[in-house]
Amino acid sequence: MLLEDISQAVGNTPLVGLPRLSPPGYRIYLKLEGENPTGSVKDRVAKYLIEEAERHGQLQPGQRILEPTSGNTGIGLAALCRVKGYPLTCVMPENTSEERRQLLTMFGADLVYSPASEGSNGSVRLARELAAADPEVYMPFQYGNPANALAHYETTAPEIIADLPDVAAFVAGLGTGGTVTGAGKRLKRWNPEIKIFAAEPEYGDLVYGLRNLDEGYVPEVLDLDVLDSRIKVNSLKALTMTRRLADEEGIFAGVSTGASLVVAVRVCARLPEGSSVVALSPDGGWKYLSTGAYAPGDVEEIAQRISGTLWA
Amino acid sequence: MPTVRIPTVLRKHTGGEGQVSAEGTTVGEVFDALVTAHPDLEEQLFEDGRLRGFVNVFVEDEDIRFIDGLDSPVGADDEISIMPAVAGGMA
CATH class of the missing domain: 3.40.50.1100 (Rossmann fold)
Structure with missing residues (x-):
């Protein structure tokens, strides 16, 4: 693969099966977005x-x-x-x-x-x-810019369809909502039967940082209509699955990946036996080593200790 | 009895309690019992009888928007979580 500069190296990431973590009768595949040039989706x-x-x-x-x-x-x-x-x-x-x-x-x-x-x-x-x-600056504003979802509509989802045309469900985390919205719309255009699930991390208090609920915020990019459900995942479950992913499948991912995999495993029961589910891994674990998420020790104790910084 | 998890931002209305039990077989019934016990929560959660837009409610981790809203069924041992809507943590 010969490319002229780094901007051409974005996308075309591997879709990797997880035979050991998939429930019996189902196949979960993980789209490894950590393989992008700077290491994330x-x-x-x-x-x-x-x-x-x-x-x-x-x-x-x-x-x-x-x-x-x-x-x-x-x-x-x-x-x-x-x-x-x-x-x-x-x-x-x-x-x-x-x-x-x-x-x-x-x-x-x-x-x-x-x-x-x-x-x-x-x-x-x-x-x-x-x-x-400052009128001199340009703010793309990922939370409200349709280009965010468009990136997934035009690149992420077509790659999944090309690799796994019979995909039955897609799971991704909710941050700006760009991934589920853009990829979800394209996947449903390909096959309206494909189910789209969002994994909502249960953040620590520092991420919420709210004095009252009126300070809450729903990103303009997120289109809830494309979702079949949104499922919340706490830090302990996400971290436990992230560590299992390394231990059993040899994949070192960030904790958001664990959250999406928890949802992927959960929704298999709602799909016909033999279905394939794609979960999106937004990044590898490298940038989170200093949080202690991967340190040896009791996972419950670690999840408790780092819940304030894990998602920050 | 179902339990309701209260986010930190709302605990000033429950006397600091992060988890409150309330009777009911739907989310709406449980919330009626909840705001009867903690009246200050009503205007935090509801606007004109509907849940506020920045409030996400989950029954056993599933967003009630995708079940049946306030009519979503709640089992005796179920956990209802109230979570504020925020911009994503790692975006």
């Missing part, structure tokens, strides 16, 4: 956010990009901004992991921190304020 989104803005004349050569992100989107944007010549500012909660800060800094991004106590909504708020105050 967000490379697809970053590429679409930038290239759609270029196509529509919203982004001028050398213009600064500003985006609220707690990690993966920022890292994907930072690498692409480097080769495409855009300076980048990432607005992120101050309690995000050291690995993410180092990666962003190495890719030349400028970091602005929002208070940890305001959670991920705080970085959305601060980024909107900064963008409104």
